Amino acid sequence: xxxxxxxxxxxxxxxxxxxxxxxxxxxxxxxxxxxxxxxxxxxxxxxxxxxxxxxxxxxxxxxxxxxxxxxxxxxxxxxxxxxxxxxxxxxxxxxxxxxxxxxxxxxxxxxxxxxxxxxxxxxxxxxxxxxxxxxxxxxxxxxxxxxxxxxxxxxxxxxxxxxxxxxxxxxxxxxxxxxxxxxxxxxxxxxxxxxxxxxxxxxxxxxxxxxxxxxxxxxxxxxxxxxxxxxxxxxxxxxxxxxxxxxxxxxxxxxxxxxxxxxxxxxxxxxxxxxxxxxxxxxxxxxxxxxxxxxxxxxxxxxxxxxxxxxxxxxxxxxxxxxxxxxxxxxxxxxxxxxxxxxxxxxxxxxxxxxxxxxxxxxxxxxxxxxxxxxxxxxx
Numbered sequence: 497x498x499x500x501x502x503x504x505x506x507x508x509x510x511x512x513x514x515x516x517x518x519x520x521x522x523x524x525x526x527x528x529x530x531x532x533x534x535x536x537x538x539x540x541x542x543x544x545x546x547x548x549x550x551x552x553x554x555x556x557x558x559x560x561x562x563x564x565x566x567x568x569x570x571x572x573x574x575x576x577x578x579x580x581x582x583x584x585x586x587x588x589x590x591x592x593x594x595x596x597x598x599x600x601x602x603x604x605x606x607x608x609x610x611x612x613x614x615x616x617x618x619x620x621x622x623x624x625x626x627x628x629x630x631x632x633x634x635x636x637x638x639x640x641x642x643x644x645x646x647x648x649x650x651x652x653x654x655x656x657x658x659x660x661x662x663x664x665x666x667x668x669x670x671x672x673x674x675x676x677x678x679x680x681x682x683x684x685x686x687x688x689x690x691x692x693x694x695x696x697x698x699x700x701x702x703x704x705x706x707x708x709x710x711x712x713x714x715x716x717x718x719x720x721x722x723x724x725x726x727x728x729x730x731x732x733x734x735x736x737x738x739x740x741x742x743x744x745x746x747x748x749x750x751x752x753x754x755x756x757x758x759x760x761x762x763x764x765x766x767x768x769x770x771x772x773x774x775x776x777x778x779x780x781x782x783x784x785x786x787x788x789x790x791x792x793x794x795x796x797x798x799x800x801x802x803x804x805x806x807x808x809x810x811x812x813x814x815x816x817x818x819x820x821x822x823x824x825x826x827x828x829x830x831x832x833x834x835x836x837x838x839x840x841x842x843x844x845x846x847x848x849x850x851x852x853x854x855x856x857x858x859x860x861x862x863x864x865x866x867x868x869x870x871x872x873x874x875x876x
Contacts, residue, residue, distance in 0.1 A: 540627035547620035647848035663688040719772040742829035749822035
């Protein structure tokens, strides 16, 4: 999909844009929106385009018209048109966004602050940067777990194939020779028979349980135990915590930098956080701040926040620059997560290969051991 066609902007707006070469260079970028769904990638582009156009002197109505004209999918063209019509009818951009389920309270309240402070283009650019960072963090998680899951899936597939097809062939051969089989061989044969009898049932139960967990994933009990298990997975647990802390710090830095009061900023971030321990911690922190506690004092109650983070936030409160310190912390946690992702892949790749080799080797040894014994008997 092509980007915004600048020829559609009125001459007066073009003249305004020419006063700022930085803006015109950004406007010539090819930005793709809504390639599949109105998710994080779409929002990154959406906020970036509006920010650039507003900064170039285009009013919000014409900016939305330009974005609408570039849409290929009818449902997203309709969405942009609906937002534009609400603004024409007298609503603000934040009110128009609030009327659609695609946008969270975090987004439209942030936009509202931008409107009230006269810094809408800056706030929209910050929202675009936030979603850009969020996408990067998601990619880090996918990159960290994709290879181990691929190896694990291959291991399960290989072992299942051997137990379902290879082992039964050896079992028929062993029957012809008779005699007592070695313990490990008998174990593998029994495991193969058990898998053939109960394997389909186990797969069906696994699918049902998996769907039930996914369907109820937003329920408190599922989130609590899911996060509890995640935190106890070596390497992956600490990595997930750092990624969520990076998102938390980045979000608070954006909101506080947009002049949103600290208590309101924490309440907004709590609504968009999906990590249960952090979600619960923010509820307590918001209550403590409401009763007069400092942010760093309340955060000290939770092991989730490390001493370095609390110390920096304490300094930020003292010098009244919390937004800058949160942005620094977000950058640090993102960099640490990126480094951990690289280490995770370096560590898990050989470990998973060795694991797969040991399992397959064990099955092969168990199957060939009776033949070795038979050969020894004949030789004797």
